[in-house]
Amino acid sequence: MTKIIKGICGVLTVMFLLASCMKSNDNSSSLYNDTAITGFSLGTLNRYLHTKSSTGADSVYKVSVSGSDYKFSIDHLAHRIFNPDSLPVGTDVSKVLCTVSALNNGSVYVEDLESEGVLLFYSDSLDFTVPRVFRVYSSDGSGYESYTVEVNVHQQESEQFVWTEHSKNSNLAALEDMKAVTINHQLMVFGLKDDKTVGYATVDGDNWETLSELTDKYAYFNMVTSNSVLYTLSNGKLIKSDDGIVWEEVADASNIVRLVAASYLEIFGLTSDGVLMALNTYTTEWTEDAFEAGADLSRLPNDHIAYICYPVEMTYYADYVLLAGISPAIDKMASVWRKIVEYDAQGEDDKWIYMERNDGNQLALPQLQKLVMMYYDKSILAWGINDNGLSPIYQSRDNGLIWKVNSRYKLPEEFNDGLACVFGAATDGTEIWLVGGDNGEVWTGHLNRLAWEKDK
Numbered sequence: 001m002t003k004i005i006k007g008i009c010g011v012l013t014v015m016f017l018l019a020s021c022m023k024s025n026d027n028s029s030s031l032y033n034d035t036a037i038t039g040f041s042l043g044t045l046n047r048y049l050h051t052k053s054s055t056g057a058d059s060v061y062k063v064s065v066s067g068s069d070y071k072f073s074i075d076h077l078a079h080r081i082f083n084p085d086s087l088p089v090g091t092d093v094s095k096v097l098c099t100v101s102a103l104n105n106g107s108v109y110v111e112d113l114e115s116e117g118v119l120l121f122y123s124d125s126l127d128f129t130v131p132r133v134f135r136v137y138s139s140d141g142s143g144y145e146s147y148t149v150e151v152n153v154h155q156q157e158s159e160q161f162v163w164t165e166h167s168k169n170s171n172l173a174a175l176e177d178m179k180a181v182t183i184n185h186q187l188m189v190f191g192l193k194d195d196k197t198v199g200y201a202t203v204d205g206d207n208w209e210t211l212s213e214l215t216d217k218y219a220y221f222n223m224v225t226s227n228s229v230l231y232t233l234s235n236g237k238l239i240k241s242d243d244g245i246v247w248e249e250v251a252d253a254s255n256i257v258r259l260v261a262a263s264y265l266e267i268f269g270l271t272s273d274g275v276l277m278a279l280n281t282y283t284t285e286w287t288e289d290a291f292e293a294g295a296d297l298s299r300l301p302n303d304h305i306a307y308i309c310y311p312v313e314m315t316y317y318a319d320y321v322l323l324a325g326i327s328p329a330i331d332k333m334a335s336v337w338r339k340i341v342e343y344d345a346q347g348e349d350d351k352w353i354y355m356e357r358n359d360g361n362q363l364a365l366p367q368l369q370k371l372v373m374m375y376y377d378k379s380i381l382a383w384g385i386n387d388n389g390l391s392p393i394y395q396s397r398d399n400g401l402i403w404k405v406n407s408r409y410k411l412p413e414e415f416n417d418g419l420a421c422v423f424g425a426a427t428d429g430t431e432i433w434l435v436g437g438d439n440g441e442v443w444t445g446h447l448n449r450l451a452w453e454k455d456k
Contacts, residue, residue: 031139035137035139036103036106037102037103040100041099042098044066045091047090048061050090065091067098071085081147082151095127096128096151106136110134113127128151133146133147157448158449168441172191174440178423178436183229187202187203190211196214197214197220199211214232218233226262226265233259238267260301260325262309263309264341267279274300276289290352299329300327301326304325304369305324305325318343319343322336324337324400336400336401337353338355357401363403365394377450380396383425393410395409412434431445432446
């Protein structure tokens with residue numbers, strides 16, 4: 001009853017004020033028949049966060065959120081008002097003060113949730129757990145417009161990493177070994193089966209396309225990507241493909257025993273005597289690559305090798321290429337090398353540099369079998385197989401020098417029960433793909449914040 005009386009009083013007040021304005025002899029006032037909501041913002045809100053005490057008991061604490069930091073968009077065609085950047089998870093929007101501005105001093109009211117047709121003053125706190133309808137009356141009282149206001153709140157923590165399991169794939173389960181790459185918005189998994197390289201591609205993780213079979217049993221092992229093109233070795237030749245189906249010969253590679261890395265314009269391969277060679281993708285000739293003066297080439301990795309290529313920040317004209325793996329000249333820790341590839345014609349000669357340590361090998365990337373690396377959220381992630389099975393995920397934020405286990409990134413516990421297994425992994429920058437196991441498991445995982453940014 002109180003709300004109804006309040007609403008009736010509000011409507012009567014609107015009518016009285018509009019009538020008074022229209023009868024006013026004050027010629028300095030102008031009345032208008034058009035109206036619209038021109039601005040909308042929230043006041044200070046409460047956010048409730050969950051934490052654990054030192055004894056492991058759950059507890060909740062409250063922090064303040066400044067509503068003015070979250071801008072609202074006004075769609076005048078659809079008469080819709082909403083915040084594109086959602087409020088953080090845990091924000092209480094059940095009792096919120098808001099500020100509304102209107103065109104030509106129009107009068108604004110909000111429809112009651114419980115009584116149809118009843119209007120309330122919006123100066124009191126409002127419940128925005130559901131969309132609310134606001135009415136804005138023209139200053140001459142000739143009409144009004146209605147706007148639906150939606151206050152969006154994230155339902156997940158932005159920094160939470162979540163995994164999703166997809167349908168198991170029997171073709172993947174049949175592979176003796178595998179390697180995964182992402183290219184042209186697809187995950188491609190290549191592997192060894194019946195002494196041949198076979199491949200499968202998917203966009204959604206559930207539906208797979210069969211790729212062309214290659215007679216070279218180690219072609220899967222040598223897959224690298226450069227400028228959205230696949231490259232591999234097959235029967236002494238360097239071949240390439242845009243789709244994993246049609247392959248064409250690029251250059252002779254009879255002296256290259258394995259491909260180890262690629263940049264935007266170069267393919268890198270090792271010879272049988274451990275010499276690192278490079279081939280520009282616009283040429284057909286391999287050349288011996290350059291190293292920093294005094295580099296100990298015995299430290300070059302020759303087994304369980306992984307690489308990544310990613311842009312150097314603050315420039316469009318250079319990439320980092322990071323190469324890591326096991327070297328017989330180094331004990332316990334991985335051998336990590338870096339090359340900055342400059343595409344500017346005025347750039348300096350690019351040389352490989354060994355990531356020398358001066359901290360007693362503290363926070364070094366350990367030696368891991370089946371090593372994978374990927375560039376994710378402006379950092380490098382790496383993991384593989386150690387003596388206990390699948391290793392934790394290591395993260396480097398300084399281009400491969402210091403590596404730490406980040407508790408945010410964890411492989412799904414259900415993945416092959418954490419045991420050492422045949423697996424492959426790759427990322428498109430938002431989703432991390434994890435495939436393999438004895439039963440053809442397929443997982444995608446992402447940091448919520450990156451997925452939200454992609455969806456905008």
